[in-house]
């Protein structure tokens with residue numbers, strides 16, 4: 438459903454070029470749950486934003502169902518790490534924002550937002566403002582806002598990165614339930630190996646900056662997955678070995694940057 | 700698990716309530732309030748003492764009580780009401796037009812580097828001209844009266860609202876724009892639902908300043924270019940040798956300015972940015 442072909446991205450700023458992504462090739466099937474895993478600064482957010490159509494690629498091609506895309510589209514929605522809710526809108530208005538942009542009549546919007554707030558368990562909070570919610574609740578609103586426009590492709594950039602462990606676990610399970618129920622294709626950015634293994638069908642492990650695809654790991658285990666099982670432990674060790682090298686390289690790069698800066 | 704998020708939510712709510720309480724407490728803490736009132740009382744007492752000791756000529760320096768009597772007189776003959784209405788009418792008209800032009804102009808300047816490059820130099824050149832300096836020109840163009848005073852208020856006040864709105868747009872988080880793009884929001888929806896409410900903290904501050912500047916300039920303008928209004932009332936009292944009436948006019952100006960600046964705009968803030976948890980102090 439989504440293909441990324443020889444994609445490159447170089448940030449140009451004040452004479453110095455930063456290569457962020459080099460020759461990315463991916464193909465994501467309809468209904469697949471795919472994780473992008475990599476060390477900090479390897480270009481995960483960049484790749485996700487390019488797929489979302491928020492920033493242009495330097496070269497390469499993104500196609501959805503065979504059609505090249507450049508720019509955002511109605512079949513994609515994004516969930517950001519820091520929620521990006523509008524503080525001046527009630528929870529309900531936030532959820533309805535995409536529908537408002539689509540000029541849906543108020544009654545229909547109401548119907549959709551009521552249904553989705555129920556799905557994420559926030560029916561009683563519809564008239565609250567975001568600052569009155571906990572982090573987990575805010576991210577639920579953000580997910581409901583994305584689901585409201587009924588996108589085929591859900592792009593999530595470390596959506597649970599700012600949450601505590603329990604809330605995170607809870608939301609992961611909720612996300613899996615929603616993913617199954619609504620048959621979405623999900624691209625999920627994370628830097629947590631456990632999260633990637635728990636959630637995804639396939640994990641794309643990226644190299645340290647500039648980001649390339651280092652390895653693609655399949656996770657065929659049936660859900661719900663038991664993180665304590667022998668198979669899952671084995672898989673975790675595998676991914677950790679692959680990612681470990683890159684994390685070390687990323688750290689070395691960072692240190693070199695620090696030295697250069699000092 | 701549900702307990703965890705519920706407990707967190709309660710904590711957040713308490714924090715929010717405490718914030719609101721802190722804000723209102725800052726405005727009216729018991730001790731500070733008494734300190735403020737005592738100073739005002741002391742001021743009036745000293746005024747009375749200066750009067751009794753005859754430190755100033757009595758024809759030019761009325762006692763506080765004479766001012767109270769003058770208030771009574773001005774209320775009875777209706778002059779206070781008509782002149783206050785005239786000033787307030789001009790003030791509101793002038794501020795309204797300043798907002799009508801200043802807010803859209805500020806939004807455009809904030810959103811477009813091209814607009815900034817084109818118009819900021821001219822704005823920076825016009826901005827330092829004191830409102831009062833426009834009065835003679837305003838009289839030449841519009842004659843003595845309503846229009847020229849409104850014009851002066853407009854030109855003195857527009858800068859605060861315009862520059863503040865511009866800053867508000869410039870400091871708005873880029874992430875909101877990304878959300879708008881993701882959901883394919885039109886330009887008008889983006890302006891209405893994101894740009895304006897998102898920069899509202901700055902817009903309200905700008906309106907406060909614009910209102911204050913307008914109210915401070917109106918008296919000067921009315922002294923020169925008007926035959927009604929509180930400025931005129933004060934200036935006219937000069938010819939009648941009635942300093943008590945002058946002070947009545949001054950006190951009225953202070954009261955109306957204080958009430959509208961502190962009460963009205965605080966109310967608007969409570970209804971909007973405080974409610975949204977957007978107050979930045």
Ligand SMILES: Nc1ncnc2c1ncn2[C@@H]1O[C@H](COP(=O)(O)OP(=O)(O)OP(=O)(O)O)[C@@H](O)[C@H]1O
Pocket residue numbers: 448449450455456457475476477478479480481482483484628646
């Ligand atoms: N706007 C920009 N201009 C210049 N360089 C940028 C810009 N945004 C990102 N970069 C650089 O591109 C690289 C990839 O950034 P990106 O944010 O995509 O990484 P990431 O994998 O999402 O990192 P993290 O896990 O910390 O979120 C980084 O080296 C970063 O410094």
Ligand SMILES: [Mg+2]
Pocket residue numbers: 481482483594
């Ligand atoms: Mg990132």
